[in-house]
Amino acid sequence: MSSTINGLPPDPILERRELIQLRASQTIARRTMVSRVVTGLLWVGLVIALIPLGSVVLALIDKGVRFLGWSFLTALPQLPSLASLNDIGGIGNAVAATLVIDALAGLVAVPIGVVVGLYLSQGSSRPANFLRTVVEIMTGMPSILLGVFAYEYFVVTMKSYSGIAAVIALSMLMVPVIAKAAELAFMAVPSSLREAALALGARESRVARQVVFPSALPGVLTGVLLALARAVGETAPVLLVVGPTISNLWNWNPLKPMTPMPMLIFGYANSQYPSQRAAAWGVALTLVALVVILTTSSRLISARMRRERHS
Amino acid sequence: MTIPSPVSERPLKSDVAERIRRSATSDRPFRYVLRATAALFGAVIVLFVWSIVKTAWPAITSNGINLIIGRTWIAGSGPYGALPLIIDTLSTTAIALIFAVPVGLASAMALQFQVPQRLRGPLASLVELLAAVPSVVYGLWGIAVMVPFFINTLEPFLSHLTGSSWPFNGPQDGFSILLAGIVLSIMILPTIVAVSRDVIATVPIEVVEGALSLGATRGQVFSKVIIPTARTGLLGAIVLGTGRALGETIAVAMVIGSNAQLPHSLFSSGATLASIIAVEFGNSVGSEGSALAALALILMVITGLVNWGARALTRRAATR
Known part of the structure; x- marks a missing residue:
């Protein structure tokens, strides 16, 4: 200075x-x-x-x-041996089990989830508020607990492991996700539309069916796809109820034990055979591809929805 | 002259009014269907909670408070003390949070404000994709990629660095509480990033611009504007991740070594509330099934409280 x-x-x-x-x-x-x-x-x-x-x-x-390849997705697994690394065969029965279990879980969960969402979107009465809290807490409930529930009520009473018990556990995981998305989608329908239809003399059920539901459909679909994506990869509840052993045979009957893909990954990952440990990655990639397809289509639908709303 | 309201209970004469009245009443079935379905769902949830309480009851009455504070868990015969499982659950979750919270919040802010526009979309999609990857795949990755890395590199390194002192002493076979915590942190990372990015995006741009116009640097905008404004929502994201870590089952069961003992160090094997249910439930005999259901009940209470807190926080952040 x-x-x-x-x-x-x-x-x-x-x-x-x-x-x-x-x-x-x-x-x-x-x-x-x-x-x-x-x-x-x-x-x-x-x-x-x-x-x-x-x-x-x-x-x-x-x-x-x-x-990855057609035969891997459709053929039956071959019995592994410690000698060879490439005798894995396919995972056709696991793919079939996943399709059957998750399709049935969707059939159970989608109607219930959509109607619960519609009920929640109709107002904030005390039972509705309570149910909303239940739905939100269930969204974060560890899935293994639903496996315990399905075991107690289905495996014990039917005296057999079964795909249907997994269907119950998975649909209970899906309902809250679908209900939440459906509620938001129904609430986003402009009330002027609903009121106009009512003013024209349409019944509430008709308004719901022909006005509210069509314009909320993309939002509902987003939730359904997300719920399916979650259900497809769920392992913990499935592990408890579909049966302790990995099946090497075709089975399309959900009343019998099944081995869906997540269960197969879990079994193969801990296998003593190197060929099965390696094949676990093939199953994992197949499963992730399925999840990616579901989440991506959900994202595409919601992106398109947002564009349409803004235009 | 007054026009009769369609909702009035007075008998109406005209045809139009009659149709309106009838259409309103004939919709009762629709409302009944809605209520019945909602009630059915509620009833199934009640049944779900009830079935777990009922199954757990024998174990609760015969073990009493030892169920929570007992130190030994012996499969099949008992005693059933869940303290090791509770400690392992809390410590794996704590390890997960120590890594995932700072990294997740930093990534969310970097994604939102630092990454060039062109990369933002793909990276955000990648994060959302990874949030959807099934946990069994993370478990497989833990066994195939992380266990060898732990055995060959990380565990010898940590043990050498600290002279085999606590908490880095003990067996170096990969399967450990530390590995479970790290796999968990990687699993909850996408959730924390995705949710906190949504929360950060709700910070009004005017506030950020106001701070910048007053001469605040980027760093000050992050630490003094964005984090305080989004505080509640960020906390909600963290609690949501905590809930996921507490209840995660399969990935943990695959890498923790499934051993219900009080942990000696970060390298010891263990078992969490959720993982022991997955591993033991299928081949449980005698009184163990009931004891496992009691664990399920403990887990249900813990995660229920945590998730309820997270929802309350995120909702408060959204309405403000």
Whole structure:
């Protein structure tokens, strides 16, 4: 800091101004530094998050792709041997079991979920509010608990493991998801539409069927697909009720034990045969592909819905 | 002259009014269907809770408080003390949160504000896709990729770094509480990122622009504007992830080593409330089925409370 110029006494105003400028530049430098560190940390966080998640995707593709093919999806599994690595055959019966169980779970859950959603969308009476809370808590309920329930009521009373017990557990997982999405979709239907239909003399059931439901359909469908995507991959409740052993035979009858794909992955992952441990990745990739198809179509529908609403 | 209201109970004369009245009454069946379905669903949920309480009852009456504070769990004969399972459940969840919360919140903010527009869509889709990947696939990945990594690299490294002192002592065979916690953190990461990104997106842009116009740096906008404004919703996202970690079953059962013992270190094998149900339920004999149902009840109460809290928080954030 220049204190004296040409022997003159120091100028207090000039000195103060320089001091302020110095402090300001220091503050700005410090704040820029801190900001850089913070934004840098955010980048670091994103990279740390992407490493393991990317590793999951890479492992799936790297170890799973060689299995994919028509015969893998449709043929029966072959009995494994410790000698050979490539005698795995297919997973046709597991694919069939998954299709049967999840289609039936959808058949049970979709009507109930949609009607519960319609009921919830119609107002906030005390029972409706209570049911709404129940639905929300059920959405986060650990799925294994529904397996315990299905075991107690279906496996014990039927005295047999069965696909149908898994259907019950999975449909109970699906109903809250569908009901929540349906409620939101029904509430998003403009009330002017509903009122106009009522004013024209239509009954409530007709209004629901011909006015509310068609315009809420994409939203409901989004929820149904998301619920299916969740049900297809559920393992914990299925493990308890479909039977303890992995089946190598065709079975389309849900009253008998079945081996759907998630159960097969669990069994193969812990298998003593290297060929089965390797094939677990083929099953996993198939299952993930199915889930991706379901979630992507759900996303496409909701994206299109948003576009239409804005236009 | 007053026009009779269609909802009035007075007898109406004209044909139109009669039709309106009839149409209104003839919709009772529709409302009955709605109520009956809602009641059916409610009844099934009551049945669900009741079945678990009923099955658990013998174990609750015969073990009493030892069910929660007992230190030993012996399959088949008892005693059934769930303390090791509760401790393992809480410690795996804690490990999961330690990693997933900072990384998840940072990624959400980076995704929302830092990543170039062109990359944002694909990355967000990737995150949502990973939130939908079934947990058994994460378990498979844990066994096939993480266990070798733990045995060969991470466990020797941590043990060497700390001179084999607590909590990095014990067997180095991969299957451990630490691995279960890390697999859990990777599983709840997409949930935390997706939900907190939605919450951050609701912060009004005016507030951010106001702060920037006053000369705030990006870092200050993050720490002093966005996080405080979105605080409740972010907390809701974290609690939601916590609920998922507490109840996660299959992935944990595959990597934790399934051993109901009090943990000695982060490298010891263990079992959580959910994972032991998955592993033991199929081959449970005697009184163990009831004891496992009692674990299910404990788990139901814990996750019910956590999820209820998360919903309350996210709803408060949404309505504000």
